[in-house]
Amino acid sequence: MSEVFVVVEHAGGAVKKVTLEMLTLARGLGAPSTVVFGAPGAAAALTDKLGEYGAEKVYVAESDDIDGHLVAPKAQILARLIGEKQPAAVLLGSSQEGKEIAGRVAVKLDNGLLADVSALDADGTATQVVFAGGTIVKSKVTRGLPLVTVRSNSLTPSPAAASPAVETVDTTVDDSAKLVKVTERKAEQKSSRPELTEASIVVSGGRGVGSADNFKMIEEFADLLGAAVGASRAATDGGMYPHQFQVGQTGKTVSPQLYIAIGISGAIQHRAGMQTSKTIVAVNKDAEAPIFELSDYGVVGDLNKVIPQAIEEVRKRK
Numbered sequence: 001m002s003e004v005f006v007v008v009e010h011a012g013g014a015v016k017k018v019t020l021e022m023l024t025l026a027r028g029l030g031a032p033s034t035v036v037f038g039a040p041g042a043a044a045a046l047t048d049k050l051g052e053y054g055a056e057k058v059y060v061a062e063s064d065d066i067d068g069h070l071v072a073p074k075a076q077i078l079a080r081l082i083g084e085k086q087p088a089a090v091l092l093g094s095s096q097e098g099k100e101i102a103g104r105v106a107v108k109l110d111n112g113l114l115a116d117v118s119a120l121d122a123d124g125t126a127t128q129v130v131f132a133g134g135t136i137v138k139s140k141v142t143r144g145l146p147l148v149t150v151r152s153n154s155l156t157p158s159p160a161a162a163s164p165a166v167e168t169v170d171t172t173v174d175d176s177a178k179l180v181k182v183t184e185r186k187a188e189q190k191s192s193r194p195e196l197t198e199a200s201i202v203v204s205g206g207r208g209v210g211s212a213d214n215f216k217m218i219e220e221f222a223d224l225l226g227a228a229v230g231a232s233r234a235a236t237d238g239g240m241y242p243h244q245f246q247v248g249q250t251g252k253t254v255s256p257q258l259y260i261a262i263g264i265s266g267a268i269q270h271r272a273g274m275q276t277s278k279t280i281v282a283v284n285k286d287a288e289a290p291i292f293e294l295s296d297y298g299v300v301g302d303l304n305k306v307i308p309q310a311i312e313e314v315r316k317r318k
């Protein structure tokens, strides 16, 4: 069976969920081979988890150059590895970094590239949800191998144990890959909540929430459900919640199992970031609000009454 490359996304010594999703996808296409980039020693902590999800091989690309520069060394090494091993397909996460590496590799190999793919068939046909979620496109790379970036939360990762062989990769890069140097790293302030784009449940608040203070109620509800908190642009622009949590066309794209929209009207730009959620619940005092058109369940009512009641009900069940 041909190898299918999965470029591993990891942080803080842990494999990110999108990598497990890609491994699950790759198993349907061929033999999953993961490619780990990082500082010397980075891969050791990840191998067991990758094996749990079916990685048959772990290509280890570790060096100070990879750690000390932005994506250029990774793109150069990956392009070379693809040339050597000729995998059947290459999957990267649709993160900023994944897309940038994929773009550079596509140029280097003169290969087609499909971004934000949510499914990939064995014959290389990719599914993409485009135009603010209004259209589903089926497409195929016609020049080179299927080089795709995979949207997170597109499928549920399932384990399938394998014992991966570990192979060290040549990490030599030329000076052109070292033009931008990392001079400092600052850890992002992390909350105990799940990461917005990876969460199974997202509770989002909009302008209807009314104030930053009232967003505490949204946070409380989210914490009870083990959910991430999101917000509409009206809420972030209005200073009610930080911009990094904005969901939508100019914010983050989420696709959780459950999306709860509270005091959000459902503008097309907001829908673009959440409408592939599996189940959508909306709370809005206006029965005509467009959000109800795409909701599976809707509550017409004042969120200041509905959410405290919902909090109480969830608490009772804990």
Ligand SMILES: Cc1cc2nc3c(=O)[nH]c(=O)nc-3n(C[C@H](O)[C@H](O)[C@H](O)COP(=O)(O)OP(=O)(O)OC[C@H]3O[C@@H](n4cnc5c(N)ncnc54)[C@H](O)[C@@H]3O)c2cc1C
Pocket (backbone or CB within 6 Å): 205, 206, 207, 208, 209, 231, 232, 233, 234, 235, 246, 247, 248, 249, 250, 251, 252, 262, 263, 264, 265, 266, 267, 268, 269, 270, 273, 283, 284, 285, 286, 289, 301, 302, 303, 304
């Ligand atoms: C180029 C561009 C990009 C954009 N990108 C984004 C984006 O990424 N994400 C995004 O979200 N928006 C984006 N927008 C903005 C978008 O068009 C909307 O303006 C925005 O989504 C509206 O946010 P909202 O639903 O919170 O506010 P509103 O549209 O004002 O809706 C508030 C809702 O709350 C309800 N409500 C009010 N009080 C209560 C209450 N007490 N109880 C229950 N319900 C209540 C109201 O009935 C209303 O439906 C973009 C716009 C442009 C032009």
